[in-house]
Amino acid sequence: MATPRPAPFTPKRPLSTVSQETPSISRFPSQIRAQTPLQANPPAKKIKASVTSESRTRTTAKLKPAPAPGSPKKTGIGSRPPTPGKPDSRPGTPRTPTRSTVDSASFNPDFDPEEGLVDFQNVDVDLSGEFDEDTIPVANYGAEDKVLVSIRVRPSEQSSAWAIDNVHKVLKLKEQHAKTSASAAHEFRFDEVLTGSENKPVYNATAKSHVHAAMDGYNAVIFAYGQTASGKTFTLTGDETQPGIIPRAMKDVFTHIRRTPTREYLLRCSYLEIYNEQIHDLLSASGQPVQLQGIGDNVIISPLREEVVTSLKGVRAVMERGEGNRRTASTDWNERSSRSHSVFRLVIESRDRGSSDRDASPVRPPTPGGPLLHAKEGRSVTTSVLSLIDLAGSEKATSDKDRTREGKYINTSLLTLGTVIGTLAENATKSSKSKADHVPFRNSKLTRMLQPSLSGNARISVICTLNPDSSAIAESTSTLLFAQRVKRVQLNALKKEVVDTDALIERYRKEIEDLKRRLAEREKDGPVLNRRLSAREQIDESRAKNDMSSRIHQLSKLILTSQTVDEDKGDESRPASPSKLNFDYTPYQLQQELLASKRLVETQANQILSLEAALASRPLLPVDASESEKDKLIEEQKCTIDDLQRAIDGFEAHLGEPLRQTREDVEKEWSQRLDEEKRLREEKEHWANELVRELEKEKRNRRKLEQENKALADFVSNADSLGLSRQSSSLQTRIPMANRSNNVLQDSRKRSLSLGTVMENSPLKISNKIKDEPSLLEQTPEEAWEEVADISFGHEKSWASRDQGEQVDKENMPIVA
């Protein structure tokens, strides 16, 4: 049996406050609308149906009776007024690119990056009448370790089912309803219990201290939770007469800057939504799904467009653009129900402006629990993120198929949020961390995105919105139980700061200054230079200047975008180039972007090189290292030296030994050869001396023989001349002469024998020719005699013929003779 559908809460608003033509800015004050450039050209955005816009009630507005249960007014998307530039705004359909008209960092060569830095002098606070001008509260958020949980009960035309005690911050179900409800006995107590349509007290009680915590360097999360049509969007965004938490928070941010002359700030904002478990960047026209990367509590949202904002007006414009891209639809309970969880993020970077300013300025007291911001040279950079989350409302099944499907996703993620909060609350009560239960953060995109904050690294404020009607008691009780669980979650948020004074922001600032100086020089020389340049060169020069401007612009954006990550890197987290490509740019602008990116890569490559060089040349120990550190280093180096020595010894033992052996063997062999050669030489010298001596002796003997031969010849000739008997005398003469010659030959033979012995043993080589010639020593006495006779009587002739006919080696001459 179909249960009667609860009456939708659609309080009406007087038509005069909102016009049909400008529905997109229905949530902002009319005076703001007048200032924004969107007025002339309203941005493409999905809006609540005019009926819904009108239905927003003022504080004192009387709520009109709701349509009869069971017959909800289904306006539907198709029945909404046409939205300029957005023909089909159906949930889930691709969104038409929207162009930023904000004074956030748009692509403009004349953009001065210094303008991106906001301080107390140049901040545009744009104080409006409806905003609170209270002094900044210095809340004790530093000591806070619990989630700030508040209940906001929406006004209702019906009588409330709940007894509300604002003073004691207690809610209790009324008697008449308690009988049938499970929460009958429950009395719910929270940090704040708020009623009415005034958003200012809600902001002051639930968000203000967290906004200032974010400005002071803490991550802060403020989110609204509750059933559909209970007032989450109204609380966070509000309308033109009742700005919600987000516009008030933004206004407070700029007020804070104006009141803090000691620091300078850089603000970036992004806007995304989780629709059917897919994350979409509400500021990017690319339609590219956003991914969650990182490990554990380190969650990177990428690619995500972040826009530098320098004024409240700029923030509003960015918000409007994002709002326009949000998926909303009419449901049975809400004419413009949020069909997604939306997250508005503001990244706040700040740094000290220097000691002189600090001394002169009124200084806020240091934040309790947080580290001091002042680094060595007082230029540390503090980064924090303020997240403002409007959750989709939990709901029962609707009559629309698409809404039912969306509702399933919404309910699943809210259920996961509940489970995560429940587990965290349970874990907070456990004494040891090892007993802690696994927290299923990854079960939904919402909880995964909130993991760092829910794990404790953020100040959290939860505003649970209630529909006080009796028909919603079950949902309200569920919401209150969720709120109770959240209250038990333990927090431990710390400031996030870059203590290193060489932070990126500083380095890029230097580069920006350098580029600006160079650009100014070119501008100065421009007129003179242009006269000398051809038309083509002038265009090139102009392009170069544009490149420089783009580069300045790009760098100024880079300073602010350390959150993005290279997709290809997977889970590895590192600062990377931001994904800020705007497809609304003209081709020329895209080219400029490309050029600027290329140059950035080059610069970063150079920076890497110089860092590597610095790393390589850095001393092993700092100058002010302690003695123990030095001793330790010496000890380590000694160990290294010992190791090296051992290695050298090992080398000697295993490789040096064979080499030495070889060398010794070679040396020995050559030394033996040398000795042998020396010995042979000595022997030769010795025999040469012997030969010389023998030769001399032979010469003497020869001379003696010649003398004897001559004397004999003289004697014979004298005897012949005396006429002695020729026969007898010749015979007689011959005999003694023969005897005598024999004697001489015998002597010669002896001498030759001794010389022959010498020659035989001599190492000197004797010519074969001489060897073959018959020696006197080997001749018979008769032959010798003939020879002698021949010598006696024809020696002159004999020697002459020898000279002519025979080639006798002179060396052998004495021997033969």
Ligand SMILES: Nc1ncnc2c1ncn2[C@@H]1O[C@H](COP(=O)(O)OP(=O)(O)OP(=O)(O)O)[C@@H](O)[C@H]1O
């Ligand atoms: N405190 C309030 N005072 C006056 N009007 C309110 C209040 N809370 C909610 N409303 C009105 O109730 C209607 C539904 O509120 P709202 O859209 O904020 O609900 P929601 O919780 O965001 O719903 P959903 O989850 O479906 O998006 C709106 O028209 C809104 O103006």
